[in-house]
Amino acid sequence: MSSPYKSFAVAGGGTVGLPIVNALAAKNVPVILLSRPGSAAKTVPPNVQVVEVDFSDTFQIARALQKHNIDVVLSTLTTTAAAAQKPLVDGAKLAGVKLFVPSEFGSPTEGHTEGPLGAKNEIAAYLKSVGIPSTRIYAGLFMEFIPWLVDYGNGGKIKVVGKGDAPVSYTSIADVAGFVAHVLTTLPPSELENRILRLEGERSSLNDLAAQFKTSVEYVDSITGEDGGLKTGLQGIMNSGGGSTGWDVVKKAEGQGNDAAGSANALWAGHRWQSIKEVHKL
Incomplete structure (x- = not known):
């Protein structure tokens, strides 16, 4: 099975960003790394292009995404830069991106209203408000x-x-990156759009x-x-x-079924x- 998503942009080349870039590149799919101007040079596979963009410039982001016909944007910006994702979301909307994977990859954020976890949950709500389907991935520590x-x-x-x-x-960083590349290149939109995937x-x-x-x-x-x-x-x-x-921070209890810890592991059979x-x- 192959996914309808054919091209990918990863914003941020840090702890999990570069491993995701490498994992996607290993799938032989078009992938670009969006990087801030002046940031440290990144070592990427030969089939990956590093594109410098100002993450506060919505139109610059949109032009870069349109130029490379990007279907999926993955944000790996740090927790402290969670608010910086809004221009990235707006740029993705202008560019007609099909799916947005926000910077999660940690503890569950759904239901949080304050602090770094609340900021991440706010981005998820913002994605919904502008009409871009999203996939949130929780990996724990x-x-x-x-x-x-x-x-x-x-x-x-x-x-x-x-x-x-x-x-x-x-969850190990290698497993997180491998999982992301696997599901985005094999699963249909029905299994990814507006879903929360829980790893362990x-x-x-x-x-x-x-x-x-x-x-x-x-x-x-x-x-x-x-x-x-x-x-x-x-x-x-x-x-x-x-x-x-x-x-589940609202119920203060563990979820069941698709809401259980590690429930998404099964997607990587x-x-x-x-x-x-x-x-x-x-």
């Missing part, structure tokens, strides 16, 4: 970020703020990570040092249940998802 989140490099322990017993979804490579509480890393848990009031506030805030979301890709031990060579 990237497995590669576990040591960063728990401050493992500072003392070799799993630092936990709160109880640390709530289940959390983890492995499920574990913060407490249970200690055994995998062969260390102990250190309970702390907060994570200090660089990005300490962000790490503390993320652990707070996880303690509330929001670290699971199946979490036969794929073996990486484990935390594999990613960290434990």
